[in-house]
Amino acid sequence: MSGQITCYLDCVSPYSYFALVYLEKHREVLKSHGVSIDIVPVFLGGINVGSGNKPPWTLPAKASYSTYDSARAKAYFGLPNIKTPSFFPILSLLPQRSLIYIKSQHPTLFIPTFISYFHCMWEQGIDLSVPELLATVLLKIYDEAQTKQIMEAANSPEVKKQLNDNTKEALDHGAFGCPWYWVRNKRGEEEPFFGSDRFHYMWEYLGLPWKDMELPMGEAKAKI
Template structure:
């Protein structure tokens, strides 16, 4: 029992946000089972190009089905404000915020700084009014707003009004995002996912306590992941009718 989950995500990926929220609410349990989780920012557009996959909006049937599936998935997190950007395709090239995340991950020793920033970037992209994170000024503004403690609902409901980064730190992060090292790091991380067989996001690479690794795709494969890692879990099960249901019949 135990192991590791490497989770490759892009903030423009709806299901990356969903899996992030899922792992966030279960990370204490995962830790109790000696499972380490690490998030890796990747560029979804490069994953699609490198694997030959196409985004959902490029296939009409998939886009139509996505409306149903998206509504169902949102029911898992009813308190989290999520709406799709009006033109998701035009704001999906999230290179700059991804490089900024890599800079934060590389620079700040406390992993919570990276996780909180990733959380707020997801929130900024997917919560109304859907911030366009392809624009440098918006990325800088989002960085200046990241709360020291963030629960994913809104900044005002955060446990602290204190901001995570000072003005000088925001400037350093924005400058750092332009370093060649960060450009290379985003490319290398994206390529690592491609080498593992990734064709979309979120992409999971799970390693069990025997050192064996397997890939998992999507935000709804945790029952397979838990089984592979040897963790106790409750699978989906059909229940017998209740007295109330019998009365309706």
């Protein structure tokens, strides 16, 4: 592989949802250019504390702007049904820990499960921090025995440590929010990227062929 995108995500972040959908949409194209993707579950609450950042909804100006920005993002990424659930924000430790175990034991179902978590929480209003509700969501993908294993493993010391390690790794790479990316290009250079609207910078850094946005001339000027 000539490039690597390591993407740190938390299901509590709608912008992580946008990022995951976008990256998965382009996974095969990136692979054709020798760029691999690694999706890494982290705890956004730990990143905020570790970096000293504050969630947007705690700052009035950011909260006000988010109303406009989220509407634009939902339209752009094709996820118009996203809405802030009544229980937001949740403590996302349980679902994020479950994803740690799923990634290691059910790798082919890891991404579908992560996307399902986003869909269930941000489009269906299901509180994934409630064990019984999380188990119900898992049962749509896994059998009863597997679901039981996942729920038990999510509370194991090994999985808890791995989520902490992933979160620390993101912080060590400069993270102050999600989605956060650590990108290595074909020259072996590495840089961080943040957000769901910086992919054009990322493609440039990776040396990929890409097309910039075009703004056509208006009809009135074109007729002159």
